[in-house]
Amino acid sequence: MTAMTARGVSVAFDGTPILTDVDLDVRPGEVVALVGPNGAGKSTLLAVLAGDVEPTTGRVTLEDRDLGAYPARELARHRAVQLQKQSLAFGFRVAEVVRMGRTPWHRTEREDDDERVIAESMERADVVELAERLFPTLSGGEQARTSFARLLAQATPVLMLDEPTAALDIRHQESLLAVASEAASAGAGVVVVLHDLSLAAAYADRICVLSHGTVRADGPPAEVLTSELLSEVYAHPVDVIEHDGNLLVVPVRVKGAVPWPAG
Numbered sequence: 202m203t204a205m206t207a208r209g210v211s212v213a214f215d216g217t218p219i220l221t222d223v224d225l226d227v228r229p230g231e232v233v234a235l236v237g238p239n240g241a242g243k244s245t246l247l248a249v250l251a252g253d254v255e256p257t258t259g260r261v262t263l264e265d266r267d268l269g270a271y272p273a274r275e276l277a278r279h280r281a282v283q284l285q286k287q288s289l290a291f292g293f294r295v296a297e298v299v300r301m302g303r304t305p306w307h308r309t310e311r312e313d314d315d316e317r318v319i320a321e322s323m324e325r326a327d328v329v330e331l332a333e334r335l336f337p338t339l340s341g342g343e344q345a346r347t348s349f350a351r352l353l354a355q356a357t358p359v360l361m362l363d364e365p366t367a368a369l370d371i372r373h374q375e376s377l378l379a380v381a382s383e384a385a386s387a388g389a390g391v392v393v394v395l396h397d398l399s400l401a402a403a404y405a406d407r408i409c410v411l412s413h414g415t416v417r418a419d420g421p422p423a424e425v426l427t428s429e430l431l432s433e434v435y436a437h438p439v440d441v442i443e444h445d446g447n448l449l450v451v452p453v454r455v456k457g458a459v460p461w462p463a464g
Contacts, residue, residue: 204263204358204359204390205262205263205264205280205390206224206227206262207224207226207250207259207260208259208260208261208262209222209259209260210223210224210225210249210258210260210261211256212249212254212257213257219242219414220246220249221413222415223242223414229358229389230389231390231391231407232378232382232385232391232393232406233392233406234394234395234405235392235394235395235409235411236394236396236398236409236410237412237434238412238435242411242414243363244285244363244394247282247361247392249261250361250392251280252268252269252280253282263276263279264279274305277355277357278305279358279359280357280360281355281357281360282352282361282362283348283360283361283362283363284348284363285363285364285367285394287345287348292337293335293336294334294336295333295350296319298347299319299323299328299350299354300319300354301354302350302351302355302356303318303319303355311356318353318354319354323350325353326347327346327373327376328347331343331347341368342368342369342370345366345368345369346377349365349377353380353384357389358388358390359389359390359392360391360392361391361393363393364394364395364396365377366397374397378400379404399448399449402426403447405422407419407420407425408422408425410425418430422448426441427441428440438452439452440452440453
């Protein structure tokens with residue numbers, strides 16, 4: 202069973218190709234990590250899957266229906282998106298931001314679950330103590346956790362997260378991805394853009410490696426995360442080692458290899 206599929210997806214902006222002939226499946230019960238260097242097309246692919254960017258060519262389906270056929274409100278009941286940067290025009294409190302995640306369920310039977318779902322989402326994202334804080338006054342990590350709580354509150358079968366761990370400390374990186382993994386175990390399809398390859402190895406069921414807008418590899422972490430492939434894709438030597446049952450991706454560092462410019 203596949204919740205979402207992308208077939209032959211290409212995107213070009215002002216004639217510049219960003220994605221080229223990308224195929225991807227998002228299945229219930231799986232965490233799929235999109236990884237790759239800067240400019241590889243990860244965020245663009247996520248935006249296409251979310252329905253926020255229309256592909257130049259190709260097709261995206263959600264539950265065997267063209268993504269573009271969904272009205273906005275109905276689409277918001279099927280997939281929730283956490284953007285890389287969250288901007289709010291007004292000074293909403295954290296609890297109010299999380300409550301926004303329930304908007305798609307307004308005037309439906311699931312509206313009765315609002316208070317319970319909001320409380321559970323805030324606890325899972327560790328923002329209960331921030332409930333009365335104004336969103337713009339939060340640190341970057343606190344804003345990211347609040348946005349994650351909002352995503353959880355939306356309670357959709359597909360979750361999409363764009364670099365959700367970038368501003369988080371170690372504890373909250375692990376916590377967020379553990380919660381995302383739990384959501385997948387409960388039947389959700391999860392797509393997450395990550396830069397930390399060791400985190401991707403630890404929490405993803407599948408890893409899709411992008412490079413120059415194309416898919417270089419798609420499969421289980423142990424098959425995809427090889428030193429040969431990663432060294433080529435990232436244009437830097439990389440070692441992949443196993444420690445206590447976990448794959449660790451470590452850049453090879455040569456001190457003094459690049460001299461500091463004089464003057």
